Amino acid sequence: MADETSDPQATKLTNTKRKWAAEGRFLTGRISRPETDRLPPGQHLVKNWPVLDLGQQPQISELQWRLDVRGAVENTLTLDWAGFLSLPQSQSLSDIHCVTTWSRYDNRWQGVMVRDLLDLVHPTPEANAVMLTSFDGYTTNLLLSDFAAADALLATHWEGEPISREHGGPMRLVVPHLYFWKSAKWLTRIEFIREDRPGFWEKNGYHLRGDPWAEQRYSDD
Numbered sequence: 001m002a003d004e005t006s007d008p009q010a011t012k013l014t015n016t017k018r019k020w021a022a023e024g025r026f027l028t029g030r031i032s033r034p035e036t037d038r039l040p041p042g043q044h045l046v047k048n049w050p051v052l053d054l055g056q057q058p059q060i061s062e063l064q065w066r067l068d069v070r071g072a073v074e075n076t077l078t079l080d081w082a083g084f085l086s087l088p089q090s091q092s093l094s095d096i097h098c099v100t101t102w103s104r105y106d107n108r109w110q111g112v113m114v115r116d117l118l119d120l121v122h123p124t125p126e127a128n129a130v131m132l133t134s135f136d137g138y139t140t141n142l143l144l145s146d147f148a149a150a151d152a153l154l155a156t157h158w159e160g161e162p163i164s165r166e167h168g169g170p171m172r173l174v175v176p177h178l179y180f181w182k183s184a185k186w187l188t189r190i191e192f193i194r195e196d197r198p199g200f201w202e203k204n205g206y207h208l209r210g211d212p213w214a215e216q217r218y219s220d221d
């Protein structure tokens with residue numbers, strides 16, 4: 001084994017990742033599920049893609065667009081549209097599970113993996129959760145371990161096309177392993193916080209975490 005301190009590849013970044021791995025920092029305890037168990041309890045499949053939001057669908061030009069990343073991080077970051085597009089681009093295929101009981105399989109997303117953003121900002125050891133804020137005033141909270149899921153994506157494209165305004169374009173979050181209300185459309189601010197606290201729907205009766213496999217729909221579940 002190479003001595004990690006003398007390894008020229010051992011950048012600050014890889015050291016941070018090793019530390020996270022050693023701490024088991026982003027482990028969710030989830031296991032992969034067989035295809036026969038793909039639909040979470042109480043869900044039904046749809047082929048279309050319903051639109052759900054607070055009713056206000058902000059129109060954000062590329063000129064106005066900003067993403068602020070702040071709070072418990074080593075490097076705060078403000079990205080404009082060009083800066084965001086210059087981050088590593090990835091693709092992922094995932095299912096949508098909405099708390100209103102529809103699910104939609106095999107959505108092809110393209111954008112920036114949340115993990116690539118985390119590598120840039122380096123959450124501090126105090127960061128346990130994120131509060132997300134969108135251009136329409138919507139907020140939602142996620143544990144850092146959920147936000148940092150391997151398939152969580154800051155998505156700009158769906159099925160090869162720019163995400164439409166009604167579905168949260170030009171950029172929305174996609175966190176496939178939680179109910180879709182956690183996947184903020186028109187995302188503009190990510191704040192890393194020490195203690196998890198409720199966002200909009202979570203204050204209005206929805207579950208703080210929202211795991212569809214555990215049917216965490218409402219807060220009194």
Ligand SMILES: Nc1nc2c(c(=O)[nH]1)N[C@H]1C(S)=C(S)[C@@H](COP(=O)(O)O)O[C@H]1N2
Binds near residue numbers: 051052098135183185
């Ligand atoms: N900014 C913002 N994001 C949001 C919402 C919203 O009202 N505003 N609604 C959430 C809810 S409840 C759901 S089910 C999904 C719906 O996404 P869709 O309209 O693309 O299907 O967006 C989530 N993200």
Ligand SMILES: [Mo]
Binds near residue numbers: 099180181
């Ligand atoms: Mo929803």
